[in-house]
Amino acid sequence: MIKAQxxxxxxxxxxxxxxxxVPHKNPDGDAxxxxxxxxxxxxxxxxxxxxxxxxxxxDFLKWLPGDDxxxxxxxxxxxxxxLIDTADLIFTLDFNAFHRAGDMAKSLEQSDxxxxxxxxxxxxxxxxxxxxxxxxxxSTCEMVYNFIDMLGDANEITSNMATCLYVGIMTxxxxxxxxxxxxxxxxxxxxxxxxxxxxxxxHNNVFDTNSYSRLQLLGRAMQNLKVIPELGTAYIxxxxxxxxxxxxxxxxxxGFVNYGLSLKGIIFAAMFTENKQxxxxxxxxxxxxxxxxxxxxxxxxxxxxxxxxxxxxxxxxLEATIDKFISILPQYKEELSQALxxx
Ligand code: 5GP
Ligand code: MN
Numbered sequence: 001m002i003k004a005q006x007x008x009x010x011x012x013x014x015x016x017x018x019x020x021x022v023p024h025k026n027p028d029g030d031a032x033x034x035x036x037x038x039x040x041x042x043x044x045x046x047x048x049x050x051x052x053x054x055x056x057x058x059d060f061l062k063w064l065p066g067d068d069x070x071x072x073x074x075x076x077x078x079x080x081x082x083l084i085d086t087a088d089l090i091f092t093l094d095f096n097a098f099h100r101a102g103d104m105a106k107s108l109e110q111s112d113x114x115x116x117x118x119x120x121x122x123x124x125x126x127x128x129x130x131x132x133x134x135x136x137x138x139s140t141c142e143m144v145y146n147f148i149d150m151l152g153d154a155n156e157i158t159s160n161m162a163t164c165l166y167v168g169i170m171t172x173x174x175x176x177x178x179x180x181x182x183x184x185x186x187x188x189x190x191x192x193x194x195x196x197x198x199x200x201x202x203h204n205n206v207f208d209t210n211s212y213s214r215l216q217l218l219g220r221a222m223q224n225l226k227v228i229p230e231l232g233t234a235y236i237x238x239x240x241x242x243x244x245x246x247x248x249x250x251x252x253x254x255g256f257v258n259y260g261l262s263l264k265g266i267i268f269a270a271m272f273t274e275n276k277q278x279x280x281x282x283x284x285x286x287x288x289x290x291x292x293x294x295x296x297x298x299x300x301x302x303x304x305x306x307x308x309x310x311x312x313x314x315x316x317x318l319e320a321t322i323d324k325f326i327s328i329l330p331q332y333k334e335e336l337s338q339a340l341x342x343x
């Protein structure tokens with residue numbers, strides 16, 4: 001549907017605009033890659049563009065081109081609000097419901113300027129004048145590439161844009177291994193490398209910059225891994241005390257949940273991380289095949305996402321949350337067995 005609206009959007013972008021670009025709260029590689037990729041594109045056309053992230057993001061993304069221009073809403077509320085108040089256009093990337101922007105949601109809701117959503121999560125809300133939503137897409141970064149392509153500018157992609165977009169495709173596809181990776185994804189990646197994305201360097205910057213304490217925390221998480229073989233399920237817990245013990249920093253637990261899925265015979269993995277500051281348990285769900293963690297999280301843990309990767313939260317204690325999780329699982333015995341059979 002956005003294709004038909006491209007001429008209108010092109011028209012809108014003909015004159016310099018004040019543009020705010022927003023990723024979801026706790027931005028990941030796809031959220032930061034897509035917003036900064038689009039930022040470089042809009043700047044190249046003379047727009048006054050700013051990426052405003054609802055809160056801070058992990059160090060392994062702090063090298064992205066344009067990183068130093070990002071405004072953090074949580075720390076720079078006044079500056080952020082002024083930018084939102086004077087914006088002609090707001091892009092919301094890698095999320096599709098205002099509440100996913102955390103404390104920034106209210107400001108987005110109150111702004112009546114034109115909004116453009118580019119996103120690949122399920123069940124988009126209806127707040128944007130232009131909605132480019134496609135759950136089959138590997139990543140929002142692949143969609144931003146398509147968006148630039150639809151505007152007729154794929155050949156104008158610079159090495160900064162290419163680097164940012166590469167990052168989100170890489171992180172959201174688990175380095176090009178999840179089923180969402182298509183031949184088109186590889187075509188896009190090929191073009192991004194041709195345009196100057198240094199693939200080896202990017203993998204190194206994101207994955208090979210571990211701190212010693214993060215690897216020690218991973219060790220603890222693996223010791224805490226529990227398996228329920230008859231339900232094809234594995235889960236990890238990390239308490240606040242354990243996070244403190246290993247000097248936890250934002251982003252340190254990224255990817256831990258996937259180790260559960262790497263076990264033979266496991267198609268459903270969860271990770272429960274205590275966050276004493278927000279007084280919640282942050283939950284990550286991952287699955288293989290037909291078992292939808294989006295549905296599971298929506299139904300029981302106030303979250304959602306994709307069929308095979310979703311987030312959620314609980315306001316109970318860590319112990320109570322695990323008890324709830326374990327007590328719910330048998331209801332899904334058939335769905336889990338089905339997914340296990342296919343596997
Ligand atoms: P993660 O486990 O890495 O936090 O999230 C996995 C995926 O689900 C990501 O694509 C993330 O954007 C999405 N996600 C995480 N939490 C939520 C949520 O509360 N609602 C929705 N709709 N998506 C979420
Ligand atoms: Mn994404």
